[in-house]
Every structure is written in structure tokens, then in C-alpha cells.
Amino acid sequence: MVKVIVLADQCKGCGLCVRACPKSVLAISKSHLNVKGYYPAEVVDQEACVACTACARTCPDVAIEIEK
Amino acid sequence: MATIFKRTSVLTDVPFHYCPGCGHGIVHRMVAEVIEELGIRNKTAGVAPVGCAVFAYNYFDVDMYEAAHGRAPAVATGYKRVHPENIVFTYQGDGDLASIGTAEIVQAAHRGEKITTIFINNAIYGMTGGQMAPTTLVGQKTTTSPLGRSKEHCGEPIRMAEMLATINGAAYIERTALNSTANIIRTKAAIKKAFETQIAGKGFSMVEVLSPCPTNWGKSPAESMDWIAENMIPYYPLGVMKEA
Ligand SMILES: Cc1ncc(C[n+]2csc(CCOP(=O)(O)OP(=O)(O)O)c2C)c(N)n1
Ligand code: SF4
Ligand code: SF4
Ligand code: SF4
Numbered sequence: 048m049v050k051v052i053v054l055a056d057q058c059k060g061c062g063l064c065v066r067a068c069p070k071s072v073l074a075i076s077k078s079h080l081n082v083k084g085y086y087p088a089e090v091v092d093q094e095a096c097v098a099c100t101a102c103a104r105t106c107p108d109v110a111i112e113i114e115k
Numbered sequence: 116m117a118t119i120f121k122r123t124s125v126l127t128d129v130p131f132h133y134c135p136g137c138g139h140g141i142v143h144r145m146v147a148e149v150i151e152e153l154g155i156r157n158k159t160a161g162v163a164p165v166g167c168a169v170f171a172y173n174y175f176d177v178d179m180y181e182a183a184h185g186r187a188p189a190v191a192t193g194y195k196r197v198h199p200e201n202i203v204f205t206y207q208g209d210g211d212l213a214s215i216g217t218a219e220i221v222q223a224a225h226r227g228e229k230i231t232t233i234f235i236n237n238a239i240y241g242m243t244g245g246q247m248a249p250t251t252l253v254g255q256k257t258t259t260s261p262l263g264r265s266k267e268h269c270g271e272p273i274r275m276a277e278m279l280a281t282i283n284g285a286a287y288i289e290r291t292a293l294n295s296t297a298n299i300i301r302t303k304a305a306i307k308k309a310f311e312t313q314i315a316g317k318g319f320s321m322v323e324v325l326s327p328c329p330t331n332w333g334k335s336p337a338e339s340m341d342w343i344a345e346n347m348i349p350y351y352p353l354g355v356m357k358e359a
Contacts, residue, residue, distance in 0.1 A: 050116065061136035061329075061336040067296050085135065101296040103120040107140030108131055113120040 049098040050114040053088045057110040060085035064102035064111060070095040073102060125151045127176045136336020138293045138326030139168050139235060145303040146204065146233055147175060149310055159202040160194055162187040164216075166208035167241040185216020188223035191230040202313055204231040209250040210240040213275050217249075220279070224319040227284025231309045232321040234275065237328040238347060245331030249273045252346055257331070272350065276323040280356035286318030288357040292325035294343040298353070305355075317359055325351055 051072060053064075058081060065073045065088060074091045081087045088110075090096075103111040125147035131140045150156050156177060163171035165184035172179035182190040187205035194203045212220050212234050223230060239257055240246040247257040247264055250272050254263040264272075276290040287309055291302040302324055309320035325347045327339035334342060 048116070057130060059135035063136055063336050063340070066337045066340070098119060099296075100120050104296060104299050105141065107133060107135075107137055109122045109126065109140065109144050111120065112118065112122075114116040115119045 048115070049093070049096045051090050051093065051096050051102065052112040052114070053090060054110045054112065055079070055087040055089070056082045057108050058085060058087035059083065059108055060087055061107060062088070063105045063107065064088050067101040067105040069099065069101065070097055072096045123148045123151045125156055125176050127174055129173045131174060132170060133167060134330040136327060136329045136339060137167070138237065138324065138328070141293055141299060142233060142235060142302070142324055142326065143171065143174055145299075145306055146206070149303065149307045150177065153307070153310055153314070155202045155310070155314070158200065159204070162190045162194075162203065162205045164205070164207040164211040165242075166211045168206055168208060168235070169242065171206050185211050185214070186219055187211070187216065188219040188228070188230065188232065192223055192226070192228045195228060195230050199229075202231070202310065204233060204310070206233045207235065208241065209234070209236045209238065209248045210243075213249045213273055220275070221282070224279045224282045224285045224321075227286075227318040229313050229316055229318060230320075231313045232319075233306065233309075234321055234323045235326045236275070236323050236347075236351065237326045238272070239328050239331050241328045241331055245328075250275075252350060274351060276321070276351075276356045279319075279321060282319075284319050285321070285357050286359040287312040287320040287355075288323075289355045290323040290325070290351060290353050292343055292348060292353055293327065294325070294340045294348070301353075323351075325353075
């Protein structure tokens with residue numbers, strides 16, 4: 048069981064994690080605005096995550112944590 | 116459950132002020148992680164530049180200096196000579212390092228200063244609004260080269276890693292990029308190698324990182340990463356330029 052956590056209020060919606068994820072686990076929200084006023088990344092397919100950490104390594108705002 | 120990825124405590128809790136998709140944040144994280152992994156936190160100091168990373172002193176939880184534009188290597192030299200047992204790094208953009216600070220970086224390498232420089236090459240002046248840098252590619256449009264950089268008028272972009280590698284005092288010089296996960300991982304390995312070079316007392320070390328500036332490039336963060344691969348890497352080849 049892997050858990051990817053997007054710290055939504057730290058996210059700037061840049062989409063680089065979405066680009067980096069090989070398993071399409073993440074997407075940019077179309078509805079939720081965070082405190083900074085960005086549409087943050089959100090987890091859309093937790094089950095597919097393989098804990099590769101690509102998303103977290105790519106995030107310029109250190110807004111992703113991963114548990115396993 | 117165990118945490119397998121989490122913010123390193125060598126970064127403070129202060130959120131980065133950088134634009135969405137900016138490479139500075141990716142590199143800050145990796146520099147901080149390397150400091151943690153090498154166990155040098157209590158004897159490391161950093162020198163922030165003038166440029167978008169001017170507030171870097173707020174982000175690293177180690178002693179930090181702020182240098183005048185381009186002068187970070189001179190400040191780091193002073194620190195290292197007073198505290199030779201400590202570790203010091205400069206963090207500089209291409210306007211800072213390759214334009215106003217060219218003399219300082221060349222002479223620091225020439226003297227073989229045992230300091231580490233993290234050089235962010237985003238081919239533009241970010242902070243001041245996207246002016247042409249010495250690293251701007253031929254044909255690249257900036258606010259001061261609206262028709263694209265002209266080779267006849269401004270010459271061709273300077274390759275700092277190759278130039279500094281010719282200097283005997285330089286012990287480790289590598290160029291990396293942030294455009295893919297693999298290249299991000301290589302960048303962190305290079306940063307570690309650069310710090311290890313300083314710890315071993317071998318001489319000057321620098322990692323030049325090809326990094327996106329989506330805001331001033333007028334591109335999305337994803338397009339900017341592709342632009343690095345398609346336009347920057349062919350002109351700025353990646354790899355180790357010098358290893359003493
Ligand atoms: C002595 C001096 N000259 C000029 C400036 C204006 N200035 C501030 S940042 C900068 C360039 C920054 O570009 P770069 O080093 O590439 O960093 P980036 O913002 O792209 O990260 C300039 C010219 C200044 N602050 N001080
Ligand atoms: S850890 Fe890997 S698979 Fe999981 S969300 Fe991040 S990039 Fe995707
Ligand atoms: S990379 Fe980070 S800041 Fe960018 S969208 Fe993903 S979580 Fe948000
Ligand atoms: S202007 Fe460019 S270099 Fe500066 S913070 Fe924004 S994206 Fe980063």
C-alpha cells in the first residue's frame with residue numbers, strides 16, 4: 048500500500064508532477080482552489096502508484112510526501 | 116507505514132517565493148538533502164546571490180550570507196579561509212555568475228578555492244524581467260533581444276562549465292539538467308560529488324544546472340522542460356567536464 052500526499056496549500060499547480068508520473072496517479076484539480084489561489088495537484092488513482100518518487104523529486108515546491 | 120519521501124529539515128518551513136514550475140525550488144531541495152546526507156549541516160554555510168534566489172538565505176536552515184551581485188565566490192572565499200574546516204557553497208544564477216560576477220568565479224577557481232558553487236543556468240535574467248544573459252541562446256527572444264539574440268551583435272552564449280574546467284584550480288565541474296526525473300537524480304548526484312570534492316580538500320567545485328524559467332520564457336512549466344531538452348542541451352552538453 049502506497050500513499051501519495053499532495054500538500055495542497057503548498058502546491059502551485061505547475062503540473063510537473065503530473066508530467067513526471069509514469070502511472071497517471073496525479074492530475075491538476077479542476078474545481079478546488081488552494082490558499083495561494085492555484086488549482087493544486089490531486090491524487091486521482093492512488094492504487095496505480097508504484098512509489099517511484101518521481102513526482103516528489105520533480106516538485107519545485109516540495110509539496111509531495113510519500114508513504115509506503 | 117513508513118515515510119519514503121518528505122521535506123528535509125535542512126530546508127526551513129518558509130514556502131519558496133518562486134514562480135510555478137521554477138527550477139530553483141528543485142535544486143534548493145537537492146542541495147539541502149545533500150547537506151543532510153553528508154552530515155555537514157552544523158558546519159556548512161551558504162552564500163545567496165542577487166537574482167530570483169536572493170532570498171535563498173530564508174530557505175536553508177544553515178548559516179547563510181547574502182552577497183552583492185556576482186560576488187558570492189569572494190564572500191565564500193573569505194568564509195572558507197577563516198573557517199577552513201567548514202563547508203561553504205554559493206548559489207548563483209547566470210546573470211550573477213556569468214555576467215557581473217565573471218571575474219569572481221574565474222578567480223576563485225583560479226586560486227583553487229575549496230568552495231562549491233551551484234550555478235543555475237536558465238539562459239535569462241529572471242528577477243529583473245527576462246533580459247538577455249550571456250547564456251541566452253542565439254535566436255532566443257528576451258525583453259532586450261525582442262527579435263532573438265543575434266550572434267553578430269552579441270556573440271554566442273558562454274559555456275561556463277567548459278571554461279572553468281580549463282583552470283587547474285578547478286577540481287570538479289559537471290553540467291546537468293532538470294528536464295527529466297533521470298536528469299534530476301543525476302543533478303543531485305553531481306551536487307553530492309561537488310560537496311565531497313570540497314570535503315576532500317581537492318579544490319574548486321561547481322555544478323551547472325540547466326534550469327527552467329517558465330515565466331520569462333513565456334512557456335508552461337512542462338513546455339519549459341521540453342525546451343531545455345530540445346534547445347539547451349544540444350548547445351550545453353551534459354556531463355563531467357573536469358574531475359581531478
Ligand atoms: C550591482 C547590480 N547590478 C544590477 C542589478 C540588477 N539585477 C538584479 S538580479 C539581476 C540578474 C539576475 O539574473 P540571474 O543571475 O540569471 O538569476 P535569476 O533571476 O535568473 O535566477 C540583475 C541584473 C543589481 N541588483 N545589482
Ligand atoms: S510515486 Fe511515482 S507512481 Fe506514485 S504518484 Fe509519484 S510519480 Fe506517480
Ligand atoms: S509539482 Fe508540486 S507544485 Fe507542481 S503541481 Fe505537482 S505538487 Fe503542485
Ligand atoms: S522569474 Fe524565472 S527564475 Fe525567477 S522565480 Fe520566476 S520562473 Fe524562477
